[in-house]
Amino acid sequence: MPEPSSDPEAVVVNGEPRAVAGRTVAELLATLGVPAGGRGVAVAIDGEVVPRGGWDAHVLRPGARVEVLSAIQGG
Incomplete structure (x- = not known):
């Protein structure tokens, strides 16, 4: 898993800065x-x-803000 980052150039993934700029969504x-x-x-x-x-x-x-959402089955 990518390490959290305090770099202002980081990508924010589900609220946490990550050093994944330059990668594709699939790679993330x-x-x-x-x-x-x-x-x-x-x-x-x-x-x-x-x-x-x-x-x-x-x-x-x-600087992108990414939200990754998973469907949860239930009722």
Whole structure:
């Protein structure tokens, strides 16, 4: 898992600064332990949902705010 970072160029992932700028969304998810394909996972960057088909191409820029959400089954 990427180490938390105090670098102002870091990417904020679920509220925690991380040194992952320059990586793709897919690479970030792999470091977070999200299974390939990301079934049940949604990613938003700066408030905009990134479609699953774009995860391999979307590069994280310094200062971006990323939210990784997982669907939870229950009732």
